[in-house]
Amino acid sequence: MKNQLNVFKNKKILIAGGLGFIGSNLARKLIELEANVQIIDSLIPEGGGNFFNVAGIEHKTDIQIADVRNETQMRTLAEGLDYLFNLAGQTSHLYSMKDPYADLELNGRAQLSILEASRKSGSRPKIIFASTRQIYGRPQVLPVTETHPLNPIDINGVHKLAAERYHQIYGETYGIRFCILRLTNTYGPRMRIRDSRQTFLGHWIHEILNGNEFPIFGDGRQFRDFTFVEDVVEALLLTAARCEADGEIFNLGGDQMTLEELARLLVDLNQSGSYRFVPFPEDLKAIDIGNYCADTSKIQSALGWSAKTNLKEGLLQTLHFFKSNLQPYQAEQKIDAAL
Amino acid sequence: MKNQLNVFKNKKILIAGGLGFIGSNLARKLIELEANVQIIDSLIPEGGGNFFNVAGIEHKTDIQIADVRNETQMRTLAEGLDYLFNLAGQTSHLYSMKDPYADLELNGRAQLSILEASRKSGSRPKIIFASTRQIYGRPQVLPVTETHPLNPIDINGVHKLAAERYHQIYGETYGIRFCILRLTNTYGPRMRIRDSRQTFLGHWIHEILNGNEFPIFGDGRQFRDFTFVEDVVEALLLTAARCEADGEIFNLGGDQMTLEELARLLVDLNQSGSYRFVPFPEDLKAIDIGNYCADTSKIQSALGWSAKTNLKEGLLQTLHFFKSNLQPYQAEQKIDAAL
Numbered sequence: 001m002k003n004q005l006n007v008f009k010n011k012k013i014l015i016a017g018g019l020g021f022i023g024s025n026l027a028r029k030l031i032e033l034e035a036n037v038q039i040i041d042s043l044i045p046e047g048g049g050n051f052f053n054v055a056g057i058e059h060k061t062d063i064q065i066a067d068v069r070n071e072t073q074m075r076t077l078a079e080g081l082d083y084l085f086n087l088a089g090q091t092s093h094l095y096s097m098k099d100p101y102a103d104l105e106l107n108g109r110a111q112l113s114i115l116e117a118s119r120k121s122g123s124r125p126k127i128i129f130a131s132t133r134q135i136y137g138r139p140q141v142l143p144v145t146e147t148h149p150l151n152p153i154d155i156n157g158v159h160k161l162a163a164e165r166y167h168q169i170y171g172e173t174y175g176i177r178f179c180i181l182r183l184t185n186t187y188g189p190r191m192r193i194r195d196s197r198q199t200f201l202g203h204w205i206h207e208i209l210n211g212n213e214f215p216i217f218g219d220g221r222q223f224r225d226f227t228f229v230e231d232v233v234e235a236l237l238l239t240a241a242r243c244e245a246d247g248e249i250f251n252l253g254g255d256q257m258t259l260e261e262l263a264r265l266l267v268d269l270n271q272s273g274s275y276r277f278v279p280f281p282e283d284l285k286a287i288d289i290g291n292y293c294a295d296t297s298k299i300q301s302a303l304g305w306s307a308k309t310n311l312k313e314g315l316l317q318t319l320h321f322f323k324s325n326l327q328p329y330q331a332e333q334k335i336d337a338a339l
Numbered sequence: 340m341k342n343q344l345n346v347f348k349n350k351k352i353l354i355a356g357g358l359g360f361i362g363s364n365l366a367r368k369l370i371e372l373e374a375n376v377q378i379i380d381s382l383i384p385e386g387g388g389n390f391f392n393v394a395g396i397e398h399k400t401d402i403q404i405a406d407v408r409n410e411t412q413m414r415t416l417a418e419g420l421d422y423l424f425n426l427a428g429q430t431s432h433l434y435s436m437k438d439p440y441a442d443l444e445l446n447g448r449a450q451l452s453i454l455e456a457s458r459k460s461g462s463r464p465k466i467i468f469a470s471t472r473q474i475y476g477r478p479q480v481l482p483v484t485e486t487h488p489l490n491p492i493d494i495n496g497v498h499k500l501a502a503e504r505y506h507q508i509y510g511e512t513y514g515i516r517f518c519i520l521r522l523t524n525t526y527g528p529r530m531r532i533r534d535s536r537q538t539f540l541g542h543w544i545h546e547i548l549n550g551n552e553f554p555i556f557g558d559g560r561q562f563r564d565f566t567f568v569e570d571v572v573e574a575l576l577l578t579a580a581r582c583e584a585d586g587e588i589f590n591l592g593g594d595q596m597t598l599e600e601l602a603r604l605l606v607d608l609n610q611s612g613s614y615r616f617v618p619f620p621e622d623l624k625a626i627d628i629g630n631y632c633a634d635t636s637k638i639q640s641a642l643g644w645s646a647k648t649n650l651k652e653g654l655l656q657t658l659h660f661f662k663s664n665l666q667p668y669q670a671e672q673k674i675d676a677a678l
Contacts, residue, residue, distance in 0.1 A: 097512065100451045100505075108447060108501075112439045112494075150489075153511065155451075158504040162447075165497040166439075172492065173436065173625045286512045 007241045008035040012081050014125070015039050016068050016114060017047065017088035018061075021191045021198060022130065022183075024053035025229045026085060026236055031060050033237075040077055042067040046090045046106070048192040052328035068110045074117035081125035083240050086114055089160075092197040093134060093287050096156035107159035111166050119174045126177040127167065128240050133184040133225075133251070133292055135161040143295035146182070146249050154287040164249070171247055179239040180249040181232075184294055188229030188314060189321035194331035201226070204266060205318065208273040209326055215278045220260030225293040227254035228314035231307040238303050245303060253294030254307035254314075262311070269315050346580045347374040351420050353464070354378050355407050355453060356386065356427035357400075360530045360537060361469065361522075363392035364568045365424060365575055370399050372576075379416055381406040385429045385445070387531040391667035407449045413456035420464035422579050425453055428499075431536040432473060432626050435495035446498035450505050458513045465516040466506065467579050472523040472564075472590070472631055474500040482634035485521070485588050493626040503588070510586055518578040519588040520571075523633055527568030527653060528660035533670035540565070543605060544657065547612040548665055554617045559599030564632040566593035567653035570646040577642050584642060592633030593646035593653075601650070608654050 013030055017023040018039030030037045039061055043049040054061065066073050068088050078084065089107045090096070096103035111129075118125055136144050137151035152158045170176040185199045192198040193206040200217075207214035235252050239245040257265070267273040280288065299305045309317075322329060352369055356362040357378030369376045378400055382388040393400065405412050407427050417423065428446045429435070435442035450468070457464055475483050476490035491497045509515040524538045531537040532545040539556075546553035574591050578584040596604070606612040619627065638644045648656075661668060 100455070101448060104443070104447055104451065108443055109440060112443065116439070152504060153508060155505070155508065158501050158508065161504075162497050162501045165491060165500075166494070169492060169494065169497065 004241050005033050005237055008033045008237070010034060010036060011083060012036045013038065013083045013085065014077055014081050015085045015087060017041055017049070017086070019043060019050060019053055019063070020048035020087060021053070022186060022229060022232055023085070023087040024190050025188065026087070026233045027054065027061055028057055029233050029237065031057050037061040038064070038077060040064045040066055040068060041088070044090070044106070046092070046095060046102070046197065048091075048198055050190070050192070050328065052325065053190045069105065069113045071113045071117050074113055075120055078117040078121040078123070078125065080123050081121065082123070084114065084118060084125040084127045085236060085240070086111065086127055086129045088114070090197070091156070093154045093156045094284060095197065096154055096159070097283070097287060100155040103155050103159055107156065108162055111163040115166055115170045115176065119170060119176055124176065126179070126240060126246070128236055129163065129167050129178060129180045131164050131180050131182045131249075132157070132160050133182055133294060134289070135164065135182070136289075138289050139292055142291060143293045144251065145295040146251055146298055153289065177246050179245040179247070181235055181239060182249065182251050182294070183232060184225040184227060184253050184292060186227050186229055186232050188318050191229070191318070193322065193329050201262070204263070205322055206329070206331060208266060208270050209322055213274045213276050214263070216259050216263055216275055217278060217284065218259070218280045220263065220277060221258050223256050223258045223291050223293065225253040225256050226311055226314070227252050227307055228309035231309055235299065235305050238305050242303055248302070250299035250302070251294040251296050252299070253296045254309070255311040256293040257311055265311065266315060269312065270319055343580050344372050344576055347372045347576070349373060349375060350422060351375045352377065352422045352424065353416055353420050354424045354426060356380055356388070356425070358382060358389060358392055358402070359387035359426060360392070361525060361568060361571055362424070362426040363529050364527065365426070365572045366393065366400055367396055368572050368576065370396050376400040377416060378402045379405055379407060380427075383429070383445070385431070385434060385441070385536065387430075387537055389529070389531070389667065391664070392529045408444065408452045410452045410456055413452050414459055417456040417460040417462070417464065419462050420460065421462070423453065423457060423464040423466045424575060424579070425450070425466055425468045427453070429536070430495070432493045432495045433623060434536065435493055435498070436622065436626060439494040442494050442498055446495065447501055450502040454505055454509045454515065458509060458515055463515065465518070465579060465585070467575055468502065468506050468517060468519045470503050470519050470521045471496070471499050472521055472633060473628070474503065474521070475628075477628050478631055481630060482632045483590065484634040485590055485637055492628065516585050518584040518586070520574055520578060521588065521590050521633075522571060523564040523566060523592050523631060525566050525568055525571050527657050530568070530657070532661065532668050540601070543602070544661055545668070545670060547605060547609050548661055552613045552615050553602070555598050555602055555614055556617060556623065557598070557619045559602065559616060560597050562595050562597045562630050562632065564592040564595050565650055565653070566591050566646055567648035570648055574638065574644050577644050581642055587641070589638035589641070590633040590635050591638070592635045593648070594650040595632040596650055604650065605654060608651065609658055
């Protein structure tokens with residue numbers, strides 16, 4: 001792995017959404033690897049962008065507070081790039097139902113703008129696009145492979161699927177190099193915790209660290225697949241570095257666990273805290289996908305990637321981070337919740 | 340059929356895109372059936388809207404020149420409706436590659452606005468959505484059934500597929516009744532002929548009636564599936580009238596023919612004219628789907644629909660119409676071409 005990542009040294013790299021959760025962890029790693037890192041982030045209130053995420057590296061990266069939908073600006077940024085990591089977007093399924101137009105803008109138009117800017121640039125960077133397990137909809141079989149039917153059941157899933165297709169079409173028609181990763185619940189330091197927009201687990205961590213009981217929706221038996229952010233960053237770098245990944249779509253995934261088991265583990269690791277079962281809110285129930293776990297054998301056999309950090313280790317690191325840095329991630333007000 | 344269509348008498352019906360090709364033919368039929376017909380059309384230059392399409396019925400329908408993307412206005416129109424025929428949109432595949440943002444607006448945001456207005460209305464009309472064979476991409480097997488994989492290869496196809504999903508999600512989540520028809524090359528009186536935005540056949544008719552040679556792209560052996568507009572109108576009405584169609588997706592299709600056979604037939608029926616073979620333009624070739632014909636057995640067995648008008652009859656009626664009414668459909672300038 002280490003040798004493969006030498007490829008990024010002195011390379012010009014843009015991270016769209018680079019002040020966000022995954023983007024900022026990726027930026028830190030790329031700076032370690034001596035890459036020339038630029039960040040574009042619009043800091044929209046719905047996103048995970050937070051200046052504290054780049055504390056300590058802010059002088060080692062060029063940060064543009066701008067909207068990727070501004071294609072003119074994107075074209076300037078795309079010039080001369082080697083790699084473009086596309087982590088911009090809004091991630092809340094519930095919010096996408098409440099304001100489908102905003103989701104269309106942030107997950108549809110934004111991706112078109114990035115692709116248009118890239119194809120018109122002289123450098124034609126390779127693009128790594130962060131997609132989501134949400135495009136599968138309710139799994140018909142578990143674990144879910146990349147060939148599972150695509151039946152998104154919320155507007156966010158529809159637009160993320162459209163964005164995957166954009167990449168494929170720009171690849172086919174204009175020769176843009178790309179790789180798509182379908183992420184499932186990602187967690188770790190620098191995640192958005194002040195509400196459940198990125199994942200319910202963020203909200204749980206916020207509540208437990210503030211001494212509040214946190215809610216489990218439903219009976220707690222539902223299970224999800226959790227990937228620690230460091231593992232996701234490794235997958236992003238690996239798919240960028242390796243040409244076998246060009247044009248491919250890969251699932252990511254890590255540890256599977258039921259919500260109740262996860263709640264217990266969180267309380268144990270925190271050495272205090274409590275949770276309560278609450279009925280599934282109606283609006284969330286309508287778009288809930290049920291149980292999910294990913295089959296990650298494709299990326300494992302193609303690139304040798306598998307998640308290295310188990311939930312216990314990952315949660316410990318996450319709790320440790322937020323215990324030392326709670327204030328910059330505190331909620332001002334809660335907006336909504338999404339599983 | 341006739342008895343089934345009595346259901347529309349005195350019903351309140353909105354046709355989005357009602358000044359366009361299919362919309363205006365549908366409006367004429369619904370007025371015959373004594374329905375209360377409203378039309379909304381934005382007359383965007385990229386669309387098929389043309390005031391001449393409603394010549395003679397303009398006083399029997401309420402015509403709003405407005406944009407369906409204005410949700411406030413759509414909500415006013417949606418109130419009290421029984422049926423909403425959604426034929427708004429832009430249809431050019433090539434144009435969607437040239438301006439993907441405009442396609443996102445006209446085929447993405449527009450459909451969201453119609454669905455949002457409908458779900459917020461008290462009446463909750465049944466929606467019939469005109470989709471396209473383009474969402475299948477390059478056929479893997481022929482004839483294409485509704486279960487064929489969905490692999491759109493141009494931006495227009497991506498957005499039409501997204502719009503299908505919107506309807507399914509609004510059906511599942513909010514109980515909106517809908518039916519989706521996947522149209523293939525539709526032709527007939529009132530089609531847009533001044534360019535190839537609706538279908539290349541429109542452009543051929545324009546050229547032959549103006550005494551110009553018309554072009555066949557490629558070797559002419561490619562085949563397509565052609566449906567006469569009256570048959571499409573019948574399918575739209577049937578799927579609206581029949582509750583077995585609720586939540587369903589149906590292919591439409593009619594006569595299959597190669598481009599060269601079609602060109603010969605057109606020259607024969609017109610009793611004059613000529614065509615030439617020209618190399619496939621590069622930008623069109625990149626998004627060409629190859630041969631296509633639809634399997635329409637699903638709608639045939641569910642609703643008893645099949646195309647009644649063969650290409651010879653349909654083309655004769657089309658030529659007759661445009662010979663008598665050429666001027667209102669003449670090109671001012673050619674914009675682009677799409678198969």
